[in-house]
Amino acid sequence: MCYIDGAMDYTKNILSKSILAVISVLTLLVGAESSAIDWVTYTSFKEVRRIQLINDTVYLATSGGLLALADFNLPGTEYTNVNGLGTTDITDVTVDDDGQKWVSGAGRLVKFNGTNSVQFLFLNTEGETFKLHCLEDDGNFLWIGTELGLVLFSKLIDGGQIQDSYGLFGDLNPQPDVFDIYLDGDTIWIATSSGLAVSDKSIPSYLKSPANWTVFSVINYPELGTETIRNIISFENELYIGTAKGLFRLDRSPSDTAFVPMSFGRYGDITDLIIENDTLFIYADSGLALMKDGLITPVTLTGLTSPPVTGLRAGAYHWVGAGNNGVFRTT
Numbered sequence: 001m002c003y004i005d006g007a008m009d010y011t012k013n014i015l016s017k018s019i020l021a022v023i024s025v026l027t028l029l030v031g032a033e034s035s036a037i038d039w040v041t042y043t044s045f046k047e048v049r050r051i052q053l054i055n056d057t058v059y060l061a062t063s064g065g066l067l068a069l070a071d072f073n074l075p076g077t078e079y080t081n082v083n084g085l086g087t088t089d090i091t092d093v094t095v096d097d098d099g100q101k102w103v104s105g106a107g108r109l110v111k112f113n114g115t116n117s118v119q120f121l122f123l124n125t126e127g128e129t130f131k132l133h134c135l136e137d138d139g140n141f142l143w144i145g146t147e148l149g150l151v152l153f154s155k156l157i158d159g160g161q162i163q164d165s166y167g168l169f170g171d172l173n174p175q176p177d178v179f180d181i182y183l184d185g186d187t188i189w190i191a192t193s194s195g196l197a198v199s200d201k202s203i204p205s206y207l208k209s210p211a212n213w214t215v216f217s218v219i220n221y222p223e224l225g226t227e228t229i230r231n232i233i234s235f236e237n238e239l240y241i242g243t244a245k246g247l248f249r250l251d252r253s254p255s256d257t258a259f260v261p262m263s264f265g266r267y268g269d270i271t272d273l274i275i276e277n278d279t280l281f282i283y284a285d286s287g288l289a290l291m292k293d294g295l296i297t298p299v300t301l302t303g304l305t306s307p308p309v310t311g312l313r314a315g316a317y318h319w320v321g322a323g324n325n326g327v328f329r330t331t
Contacts, residue, residue, distance in 0.1 A: 048321025
């Protein structure tokens with residue numbers, strides 16, 4: 001990784017070869033006779049939602065599918081709607097304690113094994129698919145944040161199935177988007193489009209009752225400035241909340257609760273909070289900053305066409321997804 005006086009130099013957009021390859025395939029298809037049953041959706045991998053390092057491979061969840069990079073100097077292996085995923089709109093990728101990879105996207109949870117992956121369809125009461133936002137492993141279960149609330153998925157029952165769903169959290173708007181999930185023992189926190197909520201998950205059926213959730217919304221905590229909570233993370237024995245209006249530390253005591261605005265990105269949209277070793281990486285539309293020992297240091301970025309929305313440190317490189325402009329890494 002290249003650090004020069006607090007700067008990161010990003011000069012390589014590693015998706016350029018993949019994009020050119022897609023353009024070439026489309027050119028060959030023009031004028032061809034169409035008699036195939038299955039259609040491949042050729043879309044761009046430029047909009048990156050999540051980057052994960054699993055074993056020695058970097059996985060990128062994007063709006064155009066899943067990209068796996070085992071050799072950092074090659075375009076990588078692409079997985080789309082016809083070779084394992086069932087959709088190109090991918091939102092998250094994670095690995096559980098057994099080494100099984102899971103992928104979420106539009107209307108599907110995927111037990112990922114390359115082209116031999118198993119898809120689980122998610123349908124609403126009208127029989128229409130809905131979007132999955134995030135995944136959190138919990139032993140025999142996965143907690144899934146969706147555009148219709150929270151879902152508990154059993155890995156064991158019938159080889160995998162939805163066990164329950166939850167859409168009422170205190171007095172928050174019903175069925176909000178759940179953008180992030182944080183587990184702390186038997187406690188579950190969710191960051192939603194209507195506020196922050198926390199409950200005891202030891203008896204999952206209790207989560208069906210709105211009264212069993214403690215919620216924090218802009219109505220009761222106007223300092224938040226927004227209903228939209230994007231991230232929640234524990235770092236250096238503190239809870240931090242990323243919102244559409246900035247970064248906050250959540251201070252709770254038996255007698256009081258407060259959201260303390262942090263110095264970086266107070267009025268920016270926080271897009272991701274990632275812990276790398278002993279440092280918290282803060283991604284926002286106003287830029288990138290690092291937090292360590294309670295201090296926040298903005299980072300000078302070179303070679304990026306837009307602020308990074310998420311990122312990952314893997315080996316000698318730091319990878320970032322720069323909005324709709326692709327994924328970059330340091331040289």
